Amino acid sequence: MTTNKLKALELFAGIGGFRLGMVNANIQTVWANDINELCCKVYESNFGKDSIVLGDINEIPILDIPNHDILTAGFPCQPFSPAGKKLGVRDIVRGTLFERIIEILDQKQPKYFFLENVKRLLTMENGSHFRLILNALSELDYFIEWRIISPLSFGIPQNRDRVFIFGTKLNSTDITPNTLEKLSVFLTKEDNILLPNIEVPLVKYMFPIMTTKRKNDNWGIAYKNQMFTQNLSLLPEIKPRKKLQDILQDESIVDIQFDFTIDTLERIKQSKPVNRYCNGVEILYNQDGGARLGYTIFGTNGIASTLTASTSRHYERYQVGDKFRRLTNIEYARLMGFPDDWCQVAKIYDQYALFGNAIVPACVEWVCKRIGQRNFELSKSGWQQLSLAI
Template identity: 30%
Template sequence: MPHSQDTFTFIDLFAGIGGIRRGFQDAGGTCVFTSEWNKYSVQTYVANFGQDAPIAGDITQVEAESIPDHDVLLAGFPCQPFSTAGVSTKNSLGRPTGFRDETQGTLFFEVARIIDAKRPMAFFLENVKNLVSHDHGRTFRIILRTLTEELGYHISYRVIDGGLFVPQHRERIYIVGFREETGFDVNSLVLPSERSVLASVLHPQDGSEGVEYPYTQGAQARVSDTYTLSDRLWAWLQNHAAKHRAAGNGFGFGLVGPEDVARTLSARYYKDGSEILVGQGGKNPRRLTPRECARLMGFEDSFVIPVSDTQAYRQFGNSVVVPAVRLIAQSMVPYLPRLDLVSRENVTW
């Protein structure tokens, strides 16, 4: 049966700009350790969460024993190609199997290494939907076997479309594990039924919101012309799409308006913005501003964006839908046994 408690501790691996942290922090958690290697992401992370303790860089160089004890491990680990030989073959050669096999070398196994050493009460992992089907499903079977058979955790997983929380189609897999059998099942979560549209994230451009330079300017806080596509780029995108249509391919730009739902925001958005272009009547369409991208991922307007537009687009395109993470976090919290919570004396953040 679920329990209740005042707070819990967590660590934030492959932290990015802190989208997963935001969801679990909003659910009452306290971060005690962070790892992120990208210096620009660290800049954004620190601007929003502070830096009372150093942020570890390359997690492969961090000794698991040096990581503070924690209740929940969080990781939006990158999905790299997985490859594994048969366990029987490895055993016959006297080689280690599972996540202990260094030749496998993928970043998921860094997560497994830390889970094995620290034995947190629970974990939360996030990845792209295609993780389930990668390599004909073998990749995901390895992950599940590692988490359950080798590490002994009780897990559930679910693909959820972020479009239930924000106006963009963004399917991601969420894997939740508990060290003990609790009865928690991410598939039992009740998801929102009403979808939002882009009007909820776009700058109104009517003076009803304050100016946020360099994204908006003037008395009406209109979007800067910087975000409108040049004639050359707009012509190129239209011609490129026409060639693909003629060849029977599916490529095309995503032209949207206030009542639409966007395609998935990607880390390549800074290149041409083709997946989400906002129509402007008689003008060329425009990219979303970084603030609109932040809103599209569920970040509140208080979220600080201290980096260039290029870096901001990359960061939000690589981030998570915060409200989706928050819902899962809030649903997990009652299942964290109160008596096993790590002492807050260990908190460094």
């Protein structure tokens, strides 16, 4: 399939991370929405006037939403009803923003959906939260696949694992290994030998979504209330890996407002050298008795810690040469894979939260370019090797 014929919908659009990734994959976004006025201002500054609808998605009639081929959303994570199994799946998610996604999918029937959320979604409430989401989506006759993806695979030096969920409309009584070959957007050639026996229909290895006690691994599939999940290796490097120091601005042009040198030197007197790496992040000092990240001083020889929307995190101190400073708004843009000037219509301080809430466009682009392609083939010899290992 050529993706340039696909038309996309972007819900909870933020500053347009999904759209930028889809633009790079030749997918046209026909409608977007967000409730945040500043997000919409940034969105319009990059995609044009009236490119996004400002407002509460629950108050926008679905009839006003145009037909589309792919629904995208970095949806907010909200708790579901504690009534659990006493209610139907649609009742359990009622009153959440996720329910609105279900309603739009149900009425508009797009061929695909593409969702993003924090990695913790897989383990919330011992995994039951994610399984409720899978079950609700699978009842709409979508073949669902998910995988944890890191921007590290795309040359972006940030510790930011996210779970991406992709659905393809499928009307079938069963799924076979051939189905997986045709529909998977997340599997690569390196993953071929990590699945069940190639000679057996996949349904044999699947189990009921709502009654299983298994944990949700970093990759999996679901269809018609059944699921299969397994841990895979990290994605191969799509682009060469970088360190934080590789994307920093030239120190000669970094404004003094980002500098914390004097204050940090005082903190170091009360701190102990650490000089270690945690999840790829270089940690130089940590103040005695201070567990909060605000007391930690980072280096630039590793990757950046996860960017967040929390204002307290904007003042993390990094040692850059002989200075101690926070990262600039432009460096935040680079750590998310956006152009330097993407949020220039917003105040510098506000840009941190905007980027911290965003989606990495490079991850979106990679997935969207794989839609409709046969991205991998199952190797019989590989299956036999796995069978012997089992």
